[in-house]
Amino acid sequence: MAIIRFEKNGAATLGVRFDNEVVDLSEIAPHLPTDMAELLQQGGAEAVQKAIALAKGSKSRIAYEGLKLLPLAMKSVKTICLGLNYHDHINENKREVPQYPMVFFRSASSFVGHGQPLVVPKVSAMLDWEAELVAFVGKRARHVSEADALDYIAGYSCFNDGSIRDYQRKTAQWTIGKNFDGTGGFGPEFIPASQLPAGAKGLKIECRVNGEVMQSANTSDMIFDVARTVHLMSECLTLEPGDLLVMGTPGGVGIARNPPLFMKAGDVCEIEIEKIGILRNPVVAE
Structure with missing residues (x-):
């Protein structure tokens, strides 16, 4: 359930x-x-x-059929996102494996629910996909050990960290390219942690655009897994119940292709994580 x-x-x-x-x-x-x-x-x-x-x-x-689904959480205190957190994504970006997570924040104003449209903005045609696992914090966490960290996670869902690549690269910080309206697919449902492997490890994660597989990996391929992330973040700030940890994407993003490939109006993007669900969004122009 x-x-x-x-x-x-x-x-x-x-x-x-x-x-x-x-x-x-x-x-x-x-x-x-x-x-x-x-x-x-x-x-x-x-x-x-x-x-x-x-x-x-x-x-x-x-x-269930016919319901208009909404983003699961719009009232989180914090949405903490990880960048460059899969080995193959590191390789396609020609980066060194980080010693500490690359962190940025995302606003709920960018979220869209399952079945609702992702929006290619007027100012850019570079809307890229990013299949991601999202973990929900279930209780307040500060200075939590890695061994105990998963006790603080209540459940999981799917996320599409849709990125406007040219705006992401306009500054050293990624925030603006990650926060355009209508670019963050979120859902379709919350799965309690008790129904999944510890830390949601060992699950296939995939992105498809118009049925074509663009990304295919496993959540065990993360550099910083959920437990490690909770531990490291709680060293710095208090994680509150309802906070979201968006855990980064595997290789296969559009910007890294030759030639680069981006979503356009009329496309359908699907993010599937084994045992968690399929997040499906059509794509429209602003």
Whole structure:
């Protein structure tokens, strides 16, 4: 089972998906938040399990098909992204293996949900794909050991760290190229950590554009895995419940191809992570 966030009567709500049916949490538990970050802020992984338990006991269900899915979390305190975190991506960029993660932040204003369009902006035609695992922090973490770090992760989802490459390279910092409106695909659902291998390791991760495989790797290929990342970030700042860790992309990005290849209006981009799901977004022009 998984948690989704969807639109109902023009507003957001959370639901628990059981195969092709969904229990609308706003119907059976109107006191619960309508954002995954806020649910985790309310009680971490325990709050998630309580919501799932409530849903299991409900006979009131709606069809999953046809729901407008929304980005899972818009109220996170922090979205921390890692760059150059897969060995093959390091190689295609002709970089040295980093001794410390390359970190940047991403704003929720760039997020789009599963099935919603990624936007090629007016000012650039260089919208690139990046298949990524996203980990949800479930409880406050400060100076956490690597051995204990996964205790602080509540669950996982898929992310497309869509990047406007020419703007990313205008400055030494990547922030502007990573924060264009409508470029960060996020979803389709939250999978509790208890349902996956520790640290979501050993899972196939893939990007396809119009059905053609562009990236194909394994989450075990990360240089800094989830546990190591939690440990290192918590040395510097307090990770809060609902914070997001977006774990970097494998090789195969469009900018590294010869000639470079980018998404354009009419394309469909899919990010698939084994046991987590498929994030699918059409592409439109601004």
